[in-house]
Amino acid sequence: MAIEIVAEYCKKLGLEFWFETGQETPVTLLRYIEQVGLDNLGINLDPGNLLMYGRGNPIDSLDVFGKYVKSIHAKDGLPPTNGQQLGREVKVGEGATRYPEFLKKLFSLGFDGDLIIEREITGEQQRKDIGATRDYLRDFI
Template sequence: MEFWFETGQETPVVLLRTIQRVGTNNLGINYDPANLILYGKGNSVEALDMIGPYIRNIHVKDGFYPTDGEHLGRQVAVGQGKVDFPRLLAGLKKLGFQGE
């Protein structure tokens, strides 16, 4: 059995720290690149440097960063937001990602 964390409310480094501190081999990440942006928690391409090896599944979403301190950013159609999908896919390929 595996347990996957979803990106969003925590920064990538917090997810990395949690996985490393728990220390089991059955933890992974359900990677939602838009959530990192919508929650204002990080750049979806740069996050690969920290948590890339733990990505097991990917959501395909896009969005914008929050513009105030009370609300999430705005979700938009893929290709219309801040997720740089060409760089994201190249980074995943470089990591050897072969999941969903």
């Protein structure tokens, strides 16, 4: 597998190789990490992606692969409502992530990585949403 080769090369250099959640289910990602079997693998958990692709509940995903989570994209989303379109991204706190519960569970697992705010729109609204997300998350971290 190509990823094994890259991950092994990263390990030789003292680097980690992280997957970002998205189009695979949490169980599929866990199986792959276990199949590769290297100790330098981790996950950048993007709860918005899990929701928008209809791949899982961010809180429940922590039961599956929580020990591998190294960083978080603080992003929120709504799941798809039909078979033709993905769900949609919304400002953190307005989606289905349930951030207070999500962060509580995340920190209970010993998470000490970065929370990186991601808002995939442009312009002034992006800046406003990033600032609002920063303020919102301060209440929980």
